[in-house]
Amino acid sequence: xxxxxxxxxxxxxxxxxxxxxxxxxxxxxxxxxxxxxxxxxxxxxxxxxxxxxxxxxxxxxxxxxxxxxxxxxxxxxxxxxxxxxxxxxxxxxxxxxxxxxxxxxxxxxxxxxxxxxxxxxxxxxxxxxxxxxxxxxxxxxxxxxxxxxxxxxxxxxxxxxxxxxxxxxxxxxxxxxxxxxxxxxxxxxxxxxxxxxxxxxxxxxxxxxxxxxxxxxxxxxxxxxxxxxxxxxxxxxxxxxxxxxxxxxxxxxxxxxxxxxxxxxxxxxxxxxxxxxxxxxxxxxxxxxxxxxxxxxxxxxxxxxxxxxxxxxxxxxxxxxxxxxxxxxxxxxxxxxxxxxxxxxxxxxxxxxxxxxx
Amino acid sequence: xxxxxxxxxxxxxxxxxxxxxxxxxxxxxxxxxxxxxxxxxxxxxxxxxxxxxxxxxxxxxxxxxxxxxxxxxxxxxxxxxxxxxxxxxxxxxxxxxxxxxxxxxxxxxxxxxxxxxxxxxxxxxxxxxxxxxxxxxxxxxxxxxxxxxxxxxxxxxxxxxxxxxxxxxxxxxxxxxxxxxxxxxxxxxxxxxxxxxxxxxxxxxxxxxxxxxxxxxxxxxxxxxxxxxxxxxxxxxxxxxxxxxxxxxxxxxxxxxxxxxxxxxxxxxxxxxxxxxxxxxxxxxxxxxxxxxxxxxxxxxxxxxxxxxxxxxxxxxxxxxxxxxxx
Numbered sequence: 001x002x003x004x005x006x007x008x009x010x011x012x013x014x015x016x017x018x019x020x021x022x023x024x025x026x027x028x029x030x031x032x033x034x035x036x037x038x039x040x041x042x043x044x045x046x047x048x049x050x051x052x053x054x055x056x057x058x059x060x061x062x063x064x065x066x067x068x069x070x071x072x073x074x075x076x077x078x079x080x081x082x083x084x085x086x087x088x089x090x091x092x093x094x095x096x097x098x099x100x101x102x103x104x105x106x107x108x109x110x111x112x113x114x115x116x117x118x119x120x121x122x123x124x125x126x127x128x129x130x131x132x133x134x135x136x137x138x139x140x141x142x143x144x145x146x147x148x149x150x151x152x153x154x155x156x157x158x159x160x161x162x163x164x165x166x167x168x169x170x171x172x173x174x175x176x177x178x179x180x181x182x183x184x185x186x187x188x189x190x191x192x193x194x195x196x197x198x199x200x201x202x203x204x205x206x207x208x209x210x211x212x213x214x215x216x217x218x219x220x221x222x223x224x225x226x227x228x229x230x231x232x233x234x235x236x237x238x239x240x241x242x243x244x245x246x247x248x249x250x251x252x253x254x255x256x257x258x259x260x261x262x263x264x265x266x267x268x269x270x271x272x273x274x275x276x277x278x279x280x281x282x283x284x285x286x287x288x289x290x291x292x293x294x295x296x297x298x299x300x301x302x303x304x305x306x307x308x309x310x311x312x313x314x315x316x317x318x319x320x321x322x323x324x325x326x327x328x329x330x331x332x333x334x335x336x337x338x339x340x341x342x343x344x345x346x347x348x349x350x351x352x353x354x355x356x357x358x
Numbered sequence: 359x360x361x362x363x364x365x366x367x368x369x370x371x372x373x374x375x376x377x378x379x380x381x382x383x384x385x386x387x388x389x390x391x392x393x394x395x396x397x398x399x400x401x402x403x404x405x406x407x408x409x410x411x412x413x414x415x416x417x418x419x420x421x422x423x424x425x426x427x428x429x430x431x432x433x434x435x436x437x438x439x440x441x442x443x444x445x446x447x448x449x450x451x452x453x454x455x456x457x458x459x460x461x462x463x464x465x466x467x468x469x470x471x472x473x474x475x476x477x478x479x480x481x482x483x484x485x486x487x488x489x490x491x492x493x494x495x496x497x498x499x500x501x502x503x504x505x506x507x508x509x510x511x512x513x514x515x516x517x518x519x520x521x522x523x524x525x526x527x528x529x530x531x532x533x534x535x536x537x538x539x540x541x542x543x544x545x546x547x548x549x550x551x552x553x554x555x556x557x558x559x560x561x562x563x564x565x566x567x568x569x570x571x572x573x574x575x576x577x578x579x580x581x582x583x584x585x586x587x588x589x590x591x592x593x594x595x596x597x598x599x600x601x602x603x604x605x606x607x608x609x610x611x612x613x614x615x616x617x618x619x620x621x622x623x624x625x626x627x628x629x630x631x632x633x634x635x636x637x638x639x640x641x642x643x644x645x646x647x648x649x650x651x652x653x654x655x656x657x658x659x660x661x662x663x664x665x666x667x668x669x670x671x672x673x674x675x676x677x678x679x680x681x682x683x684x685x
Contacts, residue, residue, distance in 0.1 A: 064458070066458055066461065066462075068465070116666060116669070116670040117666075117669065117670075119673065120669055120673065123391075123392075123393045123457060123461050124596070124669060124673075126393070126461060127393065127589075127592060127596075127665070128665065128666055128669060130589070131589065131593075131661075131662030131665055131666065132662070132666075134589075134658070134659075134662060135659050135662050135663075138655075138656065138658055138659055139656075139659075141655075142652070142655050142656060145650070146650060146651065266585070270465060270469065273462075273465070277462055318477055322473050322476055322477055325469055325472075325473045326469075326470060326473045326474070328466070328469055329466045329467065329468075329469035329470035329473065330466065330470060331466070332462055332463060332465055332466030332469070333448050333463045333466035333467060333470070336452065336455075336459045336460075336462050336463045336466070337448070337451055337452065337463065340455065340456075340459055
């Protein structure tokens with residue numbers, strides 16, 4: 001069996017594998033739609049989390065800067081989209097213009113956050129980024145007076161869906177005899193964006209920049225003495241991570257059609273950090289795995305814990321939401337204690353850990 | 359003038375509580391260079407336990423002071439136990455690990471504690487029963503209540519007690535030695551693990567009292583109160599110079615006062631109608647109206663702004679990090 005799957009002897013097997021994954025990803029939404037369109041939506045949110053986790057992975061996994069306020073960039077992207085494509089200001093720009101703007105604005109915020117904090121060591125950075133995330137949320141919450149910019153806690157409603165020349169992603173459509181619902185169309189768009197970001201990540205990881213980040217993560221002083229411009233590269237990590245968050249935020253805005261500061265609370269930041277940590281900091285596939293696993297957890301809990309408690313005790317004792325957060329907490333602690341490199345460790349981390357054990 | 363004095367008094371009260379919480383952060387940081395993210399949750403658990411006891415005992419007819427003391431007396435050991443177990447289970451196994459590892463477990467512990475509290479006490483807000491009759495005194499036009507005086511006195515007592523413990527007792531000497539150099543302290547016959555555990559336990563005990571004080575000052579306790587209080591206390595610790603005990607005290611009090619003054623005056627300062635040349639261009643300013651850019655609803659932002667400014671301008675904090683003094 002082993003020799004049949006040996007890709008070194010049968011290089012074409014890799015392409016068979018790619019094709020299999022591709023076909024199953026392409027068919028997935030239709031299979032899910034059989035169970036219920038809700039599941040397609042849940043999958044879409046899972047892909048959004050994959051985007052977020054990949055963005056954060058650049059900051060945490062590649063460059064080793066723990067960012068606990070990452071959701072702020074998501075918020076910046078989401079609000080940029082919402083303000084430029086909703087009746088709130090009466091602006092309705094097309095999405096291919098707004099998404100790059102959102103990415104740029106988020107990157108700008110990333111640099112704004114990064115610039116004063118780069119001198120700080122990891123743990124200080126964590127707190128400052130956490131504070132930054134809270135500041136962004138509080139400002140969004142209060143920026144409805146004296147000039148109404150964000151509409152405060154009520155949030156912004158009736159945000160435009162993505163649309164290209166009358167082809168809207170929000171509506172139901174029949175194409176080539178196959179029925180495409182709104183969520184299914186978004187699924188393909190999200191998948192495309194996710195693939196793009198995965199490719200960018202893979203290329204980054206082994207590039208000159210990626211290796212420089214790795215060097216900074218391992219030993220900043222050594223990296224600097226090797227001629228790496230640590231300041232600019234750390235800023236770049238912040239900006240790139242932030243811009244991915246901004247793109248994800250813009251898509252979230254369009255898919256959801258409604259946003260409010262409630263969606264960008266600290267818990268969300270911690271959730272994305274958990275995904276990166278659980279999956280394996282620095283390993284792209286690990287991070288994707290972590291994001292998919294953790295974003296399906298609440299749904300799985302909703303379908304298992306509630307009926308189970310009803311059956312056992314006759315009523316609900318513990319809300320699924322609480323169990324989910326407890327699971328996150330325990331996942332963070334247990335992963336750090338027993339599998340510090342995550343479920344799928346990156347090669348470098350694995351090497352480090354082997355050295356430490358020896 | 360009386361607004362100013364009033365805000366200073368309110369700020370001092372809140373600030374002295376921040377200072378006591380900040381001590382918990384700074385002691386742990388001084389000794390093992392870990393930001394104990396979960397410390398705010400320990401404070402919250404202290405407040406919740408005490409409030410539950412106080413509410414249960416309030417109708418019993420015991421004297422109010424005794425009720426509050428019993429409540430606090432229950433909260434302190436519970437928090438000490440929580441502090442000890444988290445050190446033992448979540449931090450000690452990671453002592454040799456990269457710095458990011460215990461920081462992430464600390465976040466995990468904080469989530470776990472917060473949601474355990476949610477399971478036990480639900481989302482409801484626990485109210486402080488009206489058993490203490492608070493009297494109000496007036497000093498130069500500013501009001502100060504007996505509760506505020508009591509909080510100030512207790513915080514002062516706690517801080518002096520801690521200072522005595524750290525600088526005058528064998529345990530304190532051991533703590534300072536461990537903070538300076540863990541390995542050498544171990545070679546000198548100090549049981550480093552015990553000293554670190556003791557630091558966590560003392561910090562948690564202080565946190566429990568601070569939780570009760572904070573809760574009784576605002577009259578309420580809820581499972582979410584720990585995170586924002588913890589963050590502010592951490593900002594206070596950084597402001598004073600993290601790892602430095604007098605620094606945490608100074609930082610806490612300063613932060614409280616700055617926050618109160620900021621919240622009191624930001625509305626005035628950002629009222630564009632006060633500034634002649636801009637006011638002319640804004641319609642809302644006619645007939646003595648206001649055009650306030652940022653009001654006291656931004657109060658929670660101050661702590662973070664202070665934190666970022668300190669880290670940029672003077673990362674070692676106000677009192678610096680005198681290495682010999684970290685404990």
